[in-house]
Amino acid sequence: MDSQRSVTRHRVTMYSFLLLLILVTLSVIAIFDHTQNITSFLRPLWDTPPPPFKYIPHYYAENTTINNLCNLHGWSLTSEPRNVYDAILFNNELDLLELRWRELYPYVTKFIILESNMTFTGFPKPLTFDLNRERFAFAEDKIVYGYLPLELSPNTHVDPFLIESHHRSMMNELIRRSGISDGDLLIISDTDEIPSSHTVKLLQQCDGLPTVLHLEMRNYVYSFEFPVDYNSWRATAHIYSRWTRYRHSRQTDLILSDAGWHCSFCFRRLSEFVTKMTAYSHADRVKKREYLDYSKIQRKICRGDDLYDMLPEEYSFKNLIGKMGSVPRSASAVHLPAYLIENAEQFKFLLPGGCERLPE
Numbered sequence: 001m002d003s004q005r006s007v008t009r010h011r012v013t014m015y016s017f018l019l020l021l022i023l024v025t026l027s028v029i030a031i032f033d034h035t036q037n038i039t040s041f042l043r044p045l046w047d048t049p050p051p052p053f054k055y056i057p058h059y060y061a062e063n064t065t066i067n068n069l070c071n072l073h074g075w076s077l078t079s080e081p082r083n084v085y086d087a088i089l090f091n092n093e094l095d096l097l098e099l100r101w102r103e104l105y106p107y108v109t110k111f112i113i114l115e116s117n118m119t120f121t122g123f124p125k126p127l128t129f130d131l132n133r134e135r136f137a138f139a140e141d142k143i144v145y146g147y148l149p150l151e152l153s154p155n156t157h158v159d160p161f162l163i164e165s166h167h168r169s170m171m172n173e174l175i176r177r178s179g180i181s182d183g184d185l186l187i188i189s190d191t192d193e194i195p196s197s198h199t200v201k202l203l204q205q206c207d208g209l210p211t212v213l214h215l216e217m218r219n220y221v222y223s224f225e226f227p228v229d230y231n232s233w234r235a236t237a238h239i240y241s242r243w244t245r246y247r248h249s250r251q252t253d254l255i256l257s258d259a260g261w262h263c264s265f266c267f268r269r270l271s272e273f274v275t276k277m278t279a280y281s282h283a284d285r286v287k288k289r290e291y292l293d294y295s296k297i298q299r300k301i302c303r304g305d306d307l308y309d310m311l312p313e314e315y316s317f318k319n320l321i322g323k324m325g326s327v328p329r330s331a332s333a334v335h336l337p338a339y340l341i342e343n344a345e346q347f348k349f350l351l352p353g354g355c356e357r358l359p360e
């Protein structure tokens, strides 16, 4: 009798334990929805951060002489300003391209721009720059345009690595053909990584710079109303030599602080968000059709929420938890590209209060 009761009690404990286990599992699944988020949440445990950068302090104030600024950085004034070449691969960021070129026009010798009729992920794409070239008539005398035709291969699986390597070699050829010489300044970045004009002026007019340095940029998402952090580092400035190659990866530990703006998904139209989400980057993140629904995208833009409901990519729990949830709005439109402020009405979707987008 006694042993019977003990067995029953044992069973009851086991059942409640099982029940608890199932409940815990279910709630974990409910909280995290997909494995991607679990992986991201546990990133601080499985991933180690890249080696830290060595930050070069960046000095600037309006109306300070360039001589003074060069000296503050431990550099000296050049006898003759360098020629500056700005090289980008273009997808569909027309508005940011205009802000970029207006910002840099006075300092840049040639704007090198390459576009292909295929995205990195292997989808056919229109030649958006070529189709809108009149908009860039103001810079026509400086444009070095390259078109990379790529063939769709319906039977074989597309290799993004191969597509990217075609882009890189074509870009290297364009750079060589642009008239660049040893000692010139070559800026390599994405269209949406915009160096500020005073940064380029500094690099153009000072001697004693390192031969390669990254440019730290403020990260924004959707518009300048949503500043995320300062961690954008991919843009680089090179003192050109014939060994310089187009790359968009880590090149050196040196990084110049606060050198511009990186605005991701800063599109005027909801259709452009969908194009970017499906054809350009991380199409694998579109796990649910509803991610492409205009009204859902619009709501996320105005709240500063992630388009794919993903967690931030961070290497420590402190940063990860600090960045979870919506990006807080900023009401500041100070220290932004000059052309944006001068044409605030035309670009109001990039400014505080401008989160409503056109559908098409």
Ligand SMILES: *[C@@H]1O[C@H](CO)[C@@H](O)[C@H](O)[C@H]1NC(C)=O
Residues within 6 Å of the ligand: 063
């Ligand atoms: C800028 O510098 C000039 C010449 O040094 C000076 O006359 C002018 O007042 C300065 N402007 C501002 C806004 O400080």
Ligand SMILES: *[C@@H]1O[C@H](CO)[C@@H](O)[C@H](O)[C@H]1NC(C)=O
Residues within 6 Å of the ligand: 117, 118, 123, 124, 125, 149, 150, 151, 152
């Ligand atoms: C790109 O254009 C070339 C001709 O210029 C064509 O042969 C090729 O099929 C096009 N590729 C795509 C993906 O549309």
